[in-house]
Amino acid sequence: MRLRLGLIFSTSGSYAALGQSALAGALGAIEALAEAGQVEIEPVIRDPGGDVARYEAQAAELLQDGVRHILGAITSWSRKDMIPVLERGGGLLWYPCPYEGFECSDHVVYLGAAPNHHVVPATDWIVSQDLGRVYLVGSNYVWGWETLRLARERLQARGVEVVGERFVPLGSVAHAHVVDEIRALRPDCVIDSLIGPSNASFLNDLAAAIDAGARPRLVSFNQTEADLDALGPAADGLVSAGSFFEEEADPRLLRAARDRAPNGRVSAFLASAYAAVELFAAASTKAGGDDPRAVFAALSAGPLPTAMGPIHVDPVMRHAGLAPRLAQAGQGQFRIINRAASPVAADPYLTGDAVPPPPARAELRVVR
Amino acid sequence: MSQAVMHNFTGRRAIVLHHADEPLRRISERCARLGVAAVPRRDTVGPACMEGIDMVILDIDTGHDAQLPWAAGQAPVPVVGLIGSESPGRLAWALGQQVDAFLPLSAIGTLFSALVIAHDRFAAREAQRAREAELAAQRSGRLDVIRAVLALMEGGRDEALALKQLRAFAMVERIPIEDAARRVLAQHPATRAGKR
Numbered sequence: 073m074r075l076r077l078g079l080i081f082s083t084s085g086s087y088a089a090l091g092q093s094a095l096a097g098a099l100g101a102i103e104a105l106a107e108a109g110q111v112e113i114e115p116v117i118r119d120p121g122g123d124v125a126r127y128e129a130q131a132a133e134l135l136q137d138g139v140r141h142i143l144g145a146i147t148s149w150s151r152k153d154m155i156p157v158l159e160r161g162g163g164l165l166w167y168p169c170p171y172e173g174f175e176c177s178d179h180v181v182y183l184g185a186a187p188n189h190h191v192v193p194a195t196d197w198i199v200s201q202d203l204g205r206v207y208l209v210g211s212n213y214v215w216g217w218e219t220l221r222l223a224r225e226r227l228q229a230r231g232v233e234v235v236g237e238r239f240v241p242l243g244s245v246a247h248a249h250v251v252d253e254i255r256a257l258r259p260d261c262v263i264d265s266l267i268g269p270s271n272a273s274f275l276n277d278l279a280a281a282i283d284a285g286a287r288p289r290l291v292s293f294n295q296t297e298a299d300l301d302a303l304g305p306a307a308d309g310l311v312s313a314g315s316f317f318e319e320e321a322d323p324r325l326l327r328a329a330r331d332r333a334p335n336g337r338v339s340a341f342l343a344s345a346y347a348a349v350e351l352f353a354a355a356s357t358k359a360g361g362d363d364p365r366a367v368f369a370a371l372s373a374g375p376l377p378t379a380m381g382p383i384h385v386d387p388v389m390r391h392a393g394l395a396p397r398l399a400q401a402g403q404g405q406f407r408i409i410n411r412a413a414s415p416v417a418a419d420p421y422l423t424g425d426a427v428p429p430p431p432a433r434a435e436l437r438v439v440r
Numbered sequence: 441m442s443q444a445v446m447h448n449f450t451g452r453r454a455i456v457l458h459h460a461d462e463p464l465r466r467i468s469e470r471c472a473r474l475g476v477a478a479v480p481r482r483d484t485v486g487p488a489c490m491e492g493i494d495m496v497i498l499d500i501d502t503g504h505d506a507q508l509p510w511a512a513g514q515a516p517v518p519v520v521g522l523i524g525s526e527s528p529g530r531l532a533w534a535l536g537q538q539v540d541a542f543l544p545l546s547a548i549g550t551l552f553s554a555l556v557i558a559h560d561r562f563a564a565r566e567a568q569r570a571r572e573a574e575l576a577a578q579r580s581g582r583l584d585v586i587r588a589v590l591a592l593m594e595g596g597r598d599e600a601l602a603l604k605q606l607r608a609f610a611m612v613e614r615i616p617i618e619d620a621a622r623r624v625l626a627q628h629p630a631t632r633a634g635k636r
Contacts, residue, residue, distance in 0.1 A: 174552065176549045176550075176552075177549055178547075178549050386473075388469045388470060388472075388473050389473050421447075421448075421473070421474050421475075421552050422448065423448065423449070423450045423473065423474050423475030424450070424475070
């Protein structure tokens with residue numbers, strides 16, 4: 073069988089490291105499938121260069137060209153921009169990244185970690201470690217807003233004090249005020265939802281400002297090996313939640329990383345993109361063609377084998393079930409400290425969350 | 441909006457009112473993934489059906505007032521209207537019912553947004569109703585306040601002092617001034633009867 077697959081990843085621009093890692097996984101899987109003589113996939117590659125405005129146009133261009141499946145997008149902004157185009161063109165987006173949840177488009181397959189795979193286990197871990205005073209910092213867009221909102225609500229409901237919450241513009245490295253505030257407030261833990269260059273610069277500045285012994289515990293919901301090297305020793309001790317870490321990579325993923333990833337590392341982005349191609353190939357084969365509805369029906373009929381292990385995509389919520397892991401960084405590596413025994417169904421709207429809704433605002437009236 | 445936005449519906453129950461199997465099935469499935477138990481109905485919703493129900497999701501295309509156990513616009517729970525054909529007459533009916541949120545059947549993947557909006561709009565409508573009832577009660581009590589002030593002036597006080605006394609009484613008793621006026625009048629039967 074011969075298939076075409078659009079690959080829209082920013083392999084240049086501010087979060088290029090993540091796009092390069094995902095593209096390496098996708099191309100590695102395409103190569104492995106061709107070698108095995110199973111499915112021949114023609115990749116149609118586009119690089120939006122980290123410019124949010126270009127995703128929509130590039131997706132439209134691919135759909136017009138007859139491509140019906142696109143693997144791509146790193147940020148939620150770019151995904152949300154492509155969805156209307158996919159709706160009009162009848163295409164299907166295979167999205168391989170962790171995201172903040174609260175979405176379920178009929179034109180997307182969600183293969184990355186949902187909030188019950190990252191924020192929930194990470195905040196549970198913070199509570200289990202008796203880290204009583206927590207500071208939140210994130211990039212000023214939907215990933216930062218929603219992950220930190222959820223973290224704040226969950227932690228406060230368990231009696232953890234949130235001592236501060238700050239947002240930094242996407243791509244900005246002007247965060248001296250955040251570092252100063254952390255130094256003054258001395259929290260036990262900093263939750264870091266910054267992405268890209270903001271993150272690397274922030275962690276390095278924090279490491280320079282506070283001695284290793286006095287440094288608060290760092291927690292991230294999306295740090296992977298894709299850009300871990302850029303953080304250097306500043307990342308030591310950081311605990312990250314995710315659906316995959318390099319430690320568990322099998323030879324197929326290691327080969328894709330070695331041959332194709334600029335940094336030679338396996339990350340959750342690389343592994344998910346690799347698995348996405350495998351799932352696309354298997355479901356298209358089962359469906360006997362690339363009609364997106366038929367492919368999704370075949371995909372969601374039951375678990376399919378991938379290099380990450382068997383993956384089942386829920387037919388109604390369209391998200392992959394994943395086994396959440398927590399891993400701790402040290403000397404440029406992540407070591408898994410906690411792993412769910414089996415895949416957990418994604419719960420993008422957190423319906424299984426027992427935390428009560430935020431309290432109603434006090435209603436005050438003038439008494440005459 | 442007087443409350444924080446509600447965004448977790450786990451454990452709630454929704455009547456899903458639609459005549460066709462496919463939308464009933466799809467919406468019930470989607471409800472289940474949001475933690476909401478769907479109670480499918482094909483024809484009418486009687487008052488007994490509303491027992492333990494937290495919201496209603498209904499088909500606008502075939503909906504009519506007699507199907508529902510409340511007067512138009514007086515639903516006791518948040519209502520989501522499913523948009524199918526977009527005919528102006530049907531939309532007018534839904535607006536007359538003061539449906540709290542609309543959900544196109546072609547986009548039921550956004551049911552969550554519809555539930556959030558419906559619950560918030562419903563809370564706002566309830567608050568509005570409560571304010572209107574309070575204003576109506578105040579208006580209907582105006583005459584009693586005047587009578588009570590006149591009654592309190594009998595001891596030779598002027599009207600400002602009488603009103604101050606009535607207000608102090610209401611404040612101490614923690615009741616609206618209209619209720620305080622009625623209590624004062626209950627102790628002055630002659631005044632109440634307008635026999636001055």
